[in-house]
Amino acid sequence: xxxxxxxxxxxxxxxxxxxxxxxxxxxxxxxxxxxxxxxxxxxxxxxxxxxxxxxxxxxxxxxxxxxxxxxxxxxxxxxxxxxxxxxxxxxxxxxxxxxxxxxxxxxxxxxxxxxxxxxxxxxxxxxxxxxxxxxxxxxxxxxxxxxxxxxxxxxxxxxxxxxxxxxxxxxxxxxxxxxxxxxxxxxxxxxxxxxxxxxxxxxxxxxxxxxxxxxxxxxxxxxxxxxxxxxxxx
Ligand SMILES: C[S@@+](CC[C@H](N)C(=O)[O-])C[C@H]1O[C@@H](n2cnc3c(N)ncnc32)[C@H](O)[C@@H]1O
Numbered sequence: 001x002x003x004x005x006x007x008x009x010x011x012x013x014x015x016x017x018x019x020x021x022x023x024x025x026x027x028x029x030x031x032x033x034x035x036x037x038x039x040x041x042x043x044x045x046x047x048x049x050x051x052x053x054x055x056x057x058x059x060x061x062x063x064x065x066x067x068x069x070x071x072x073x074x075x076x077x078x079x080x081x082x083x084x085x086x087x088x089x090x091x092x093x094x095x096x097x098x099x100x101x102x103x104x105x106x107x108x109x110x111x112x113x114x115x116x117x118x119x120x121x122x123x124x125x126x127x128x129x130x131x132x133x134x135x136x137x138x139x140x141x142x143x144x145x146x147x148x149x150x151x152x153x154x155x156x157x158x159x160x161x162x163x164x165x166x167x168x169x170x171x172x173x174x175x176x177x178x179x180x181x182x183x184x185x186x187x188x189x190x191x192x193x194x195x196x197x198x199x200x201x202x203x204x205x206x207x208x209x210x211x212x213x214x215x216x217x218x219x220x221x222x223x224x225x226x227x228x229x230x231x232x233x234x
Contacts, residue, residue, distance in 0.1 A: 003070055003080045003101050005094045007087040007113015010123075011036030012195035015114045016043070023111060028077040031069060036085060036196060036217070044081065063093060067100035074106045087115040091141055091165050117163050120194030120219050124201060126229035134160035134225045142167030142174050142220065156181045161223040168218050172210035178222065179206050187226035192218040203230065 004023050009015035024030065024043035032041070033053030041049060052069060054060045061069070073080045088094030088110060101108045117139045121128055128137050138159035143166040144151060155177035167174060175188075184207035192200040192215055202212050203226065 001074045001078060001080070002107040002109055003074050003082055003097075004109045004111055005082050005084065005088040005098060006111040007092075007115070008032075008035055008037075008040050008083050008085050009114040010086055010116035010119045010195045011193065012123075013037050013039045015119060015195060016040060017111065017113065019111050020113065023079075024081060024083075026079055027081040028079045029073050030081045030083055031066075031073060032083040034085070035083065036193075040083070047081070048077075063096060067097055070097060070101060071104050071106065074101065074104070084113070086117070086119070087113045090115040090117055090139065116194055116217075116219060117165060120191050121163070121189075121221050121229075123195050124191060124199075124229065125232045126189060126191075126221060127225055128161050128163065128221070130225050130228050133228060134223055137161045137163065139163045139165065141165055142170050159223075161221065161225050164220040164222070166216075167220040168214050168216040171214065171220065175206050175210050182206060182222075186222060187224065187230075189221045189226045189229060190214050190218050191221070192216075194219060 006020045006023060021043050027044045027047040029048045029050060030041060030044045031050045031052055052061045052066050070082055082097060084092045084094055086092060098108050118128055129135060136159040138157045140153055142164040144153050186206045188204050188206055188209040190202045190209060202214060204212055
């Protein structure tokens with residue numbers, strides 16, 4: 001009984017790692033939530049598939065319920081795969097699942113995935129660091145848990161490049177906060193559905209990006225590296 005926490009990458013099924021493919025191939029059960037591309041499940045032809053994501057009109061499983069499903073699966077199956085978009089430990093709650101399993105004495109193995117935070121900009125030719133332009137990078141959630149007693153995100157980042165995940169719903173508020181510390185003309189690039197056939201790229205500045213029509217899932221990349229991307233596209 002081993003649970004493999006496996007990163008599924010940002011969407012394009014060809015961005016799965018070889019190790020993930022090998023493990024999926026041998027899996028007895030795959031527990032997954034909303035995946036950018038369900039073709040990834042074709043790598044687990046003999047596995048039972050358990051969906052734990054949101055479904056219209058149905059109760060959405062909370063993290064404790066998902067942890068319990070993983071624990072039960074580990075007790076009943078030999079090879080359990082918990083498949084997660086991108087990398088399991090980048091805003092994926094993989095750390096919480098790992099700790100819950102370890103507390104039950106269950107063996108956990110973690111297979112990293114290509115995180116959307118870096119993989120998506122890279123795939124379009126937007127370098128998140130660039131010699132002489134950006135030497136540091138912050139990856140932040142745009143949707144901090146509203147039940148937290150105190151906010152951890154202050155938006156006064158010093159890094160040259162800022163990448164916001166889950167940033168569509170509160171883009172206006174978050175860019176407003178950032179403009180307290182950064183030039184309103186700072187370039188911004190939004191990539192919707194990165195690495196997927198419906199990918200869209202929208203560019204603007206901190207002061208106007210929230211006025212553009214943007215739909216999730218999307219990454220928001222802020223900083224002078226966006227100009228490198230624009231130069232490369234010319
Ligand atoms: C809950 S987080 C999970 C991140 C994931 N663990 C990772 O490493 O990429 C979901 C957010 O990741 C970003 N995201 C994931 N896949 C994406 C894609 N293909 N294109 C753009 N953004 C994506 C979006 O900001 C989305 O709201």
